[in-house]
Amino acid sequence: xxxxPLRSRARARAQAFLRGTTELExxxxxxxxxxxxxxxxxxxxxxxxxxxxxxxxxxxxxxxAAEDLIASGVPAVVNLSPSxxxxxxxxxxxxxxxxxxxxxxxxxxxxxxxxRDGEQVLISGGGDVRRDSEVVARGERLVLQDLExxxxxxxxxxxxxxxxxxxxxAEHVREEGELLAGEFHLPRTRTSFQDRHVLIxxxxxxxxxxLRTLRAYINDVRPVLVGVDGGADALLEAGLxxxxxxxxxxxxxxxxxxxxxxxxxxAYRDGRSPGxxxxxxxxxxxxxxxxxxxxxxxxxLLAYENxxxxxxSVGAQFNLVEFLxxxxxxxxxxFLTRLxxxxxxxxxxxxxxxxxxxxxxxxxxxxxxxxxxxxLIVVLVSDPLRxxxxxxxxKIEVLLGL
Numbered sequence: 552x553x554x555x556p557l558r559s560r561a562r563a564r565a566q567a568f569l570r571g572t573t574e575l576e577x578x579x580x581x582x583x584x585x586x587x588x589x590x591x592x593x594x595x596x597x598x599x600x601x602x603x604x605x606x607x608x609x610x611x612x613x614x615x616a617a618e619d620l621i622a623s624g625v626p627a628v629v630n631l632s633p634s635x636x637x638x639x640x641x642x643x644x645x646x647x648x649x650x651x652x653x654x655x656x657x658x659x660x661x662x663x664x665x666x667r668d669g670e671q672v673l674i675s676g677g678g679d680v681r682r683d684s685e686v687v688a689r690g691e692r693l694v695l696q697d698l699e700x701x702x703x704x705x706x707x708x709x710x711x712x713x714x715x716x717x718x719x720x721a722e723h724v725r726e727e728g729e730l731l732a733g734e735f736h737l738p739r740t741r742t743s744f745q746d747r748h749v750l751i752x753x754x755x756x757x758x759x760x761x762l763r764t765l766r767a768y769i770n771d772v773r774p775v776l777v778g779v780d781g782g783a784d785a786l787l788e789a790g791l792x793x794x795x796x797x798x799x800x801x802x803x804x805x806x807x808x809x810x811x812x813x814x815x816x817x818a819y820r821d822g823r824s825p826g827x828x829x830x831x832x833x834x835x836x837x838x839x840x841x842x843x844x845x846x847x848x849x850x851x852l853l854a855y856e857n858x859x860x861x862x863x864s865v866g867a868q869f870n871l872v873e874f875l876x877x878x879x880x881x882x883x884x885x886f887l888t889r890l891x892x893x894x895x896x897x898x899x900x901x902x903x904x905x906x907x908x909x910x911x912x913x914x915x916x917x918x919x920x921x922x923x924x925x926x927l928i929v930v931l932v933s934d935p936l937r938x939x940x941x942x943x944x945x946k947i948e949v950l951l952g953l
Contacts, residue, residue: 579692582627582653582674586666592616593781593802599623604672606662608632612643614756620647627653627674629690631660635698640705648695655680657690737853738838742794742813744857748774751850751864752782752793754802758866761899762789765865768902774863777854779846782866783807797853798846800826808835815839815853817846844884855892862892865899 584604589595592609593616599605601624609616610632620628634644634656647654655678662680665687666672673681678692750769752758762769762785769776769791778786780798784807787793796803797815808814808830814837818824822841830837842849847867854862889896 579653579676581676583671584626586629586662586668586670586672587625588663588666588668590663593619596620596623597804599625601625604629604674606631606666608663609634611636611638611641612647614642614646615754617643617646618756621650621652625652627655629655629657629660629662629674629680629688631657631662633658634693635701635705637701637705640702642702644693644698645695645702648693648698654693655690656693657688660688660690662688737840737842737849737856738815740795740813740815740838740853740857742775744775744854744859746858746860748772748861748863749777749854749859750774751777751779751847751854751862751867752785753779753847753864753866754781754785755866757899758782758785759789761865762786762791765863765899765902768863774861775854775859777850778803778807778812779850783810783812785866795850795853797840797850798826800829805833808833813838817842817849844888848884848888851888851892851896855895859895862896863899863902864896867898 582604584602586606587595587599587603588606590608592605592607592612595605595607596616596619599620603623603625604627605620605623605625606629608631612630612634628647634654635641644654653674655674657678657680660680666682670682672687674690674692675681676692678690679686680688680690750765752762768774775795776786776791776793777795777797778784778793780796780800781802782798783793783796783803787807787810793807793810793812795815796807796812797817799817800808800814814830814835816824816826816830816837816839818826818839818841820841820843822839824839824841827837827839840849840853842852844852847864851862851864
């Protein structure tokens with residue numbers, strides 16, 4: 552459980568003593584709202600609003616989850632797991648507090664049994680969760696200054712996380728070596744990748760900015776658009792139509808899965824495919840790709856094996872914290888996939904810096920039209936030019952016998 556540093560607690564007690572109180576008084580304003588319960592944060596955020604208090608069970612809140620919670624407008628989040636376990640310097644709790652969201656750790660509290668979805672609850676200044684006058688959970692309201700101090704300590708100890716991560720990667724490289732050898736079966740798709748650019752979108756930390764900066768590239772090059780699970784919704788949010796959606800189908804919305812894209816379910820190596828059940832229930836056709844690694848890895852290999860000229864990655868994880876945010880203990884599959892793909896894989900930021908869209912035909916025609924319009928305006932407001940124009944037109948009529 553994430554605890555306030557002792558120095559902070561001592562400071563609070565000293566302040567309470569100076570006020571002449573025997574107990575710690577509430578340190579913040581109470582928050583009231585409807586409890587919305589969900590064990591999977593990425594599913595819960597789809598039905599949250601400004602009147603709700605999110606009740607989650609999310610150890611080490613990652614940046615994406617925090618951004619989604621902030622975007623939903625909720626004033627408070629109650630977490631039944633430690634928001635930061637000290638395993639690595641996760642930024643999610645900091646983002647929530649900096650955005651003004653009340654964050655309470657009520658580790659182990661049985662709120663999923665005690666509360667009904669939509670019930671009115673109140674979070675006290677200290678972090679207790681109340682229903683009417685009854686305390687249904689004792690919690691700890693996290694403080695920004697304390698979290699910032701904790702985050703600095705976590706960053707100082709990150710060498711431990713790096714060592715564990717590297718050891719796990721090395722251990723699993725041999726197990727997932729088929730990615731490098733190409734010993735896996737990928738389905739035949741109706742979408743053609745041959746000699747085309749392929750844009751693979753993962754709903755990572757930078758996907759919104761990446762898609763904005765790549766707008767000219769997408770409009771001019773018309774790459775194949777592949778959404779990895781929630782990356783399909785990222786494309787639709789940006790006003791783009793995905794050609795392929797690949798993943799275990801637990802993050803993409805029903806609207807995305809019905810948008811007309813080709814659907815490919817990433818299954819386990821032995822062929823088990825939990826994501827297929829959802830698509831079958833929806834009555835939509837799909838293919839199955841059994842393979843080791845992440846869905847992002849499989850999407851890249853699908854494009855590569857089908858002859859893509861260039862693969863552009865949007866929102867992918869490229870540093871240790873981002874991998875740990877995804878609860879990845881290692882990166883063996885990602886490491887092997889990038890070894891196999893080699894030089895045809897580039898990050899979105901590299902494309903945005905190097906791609907020069909030039910002047911499109913549409914802009915040339917707009918410029919030409921504006922130039923003609925300005926010329927006519929100048930002729931009409933200038934008497935000498937208007938008389939000259941009339942004289943030239945008269946000669947043209949004489950020559951043509953009009």
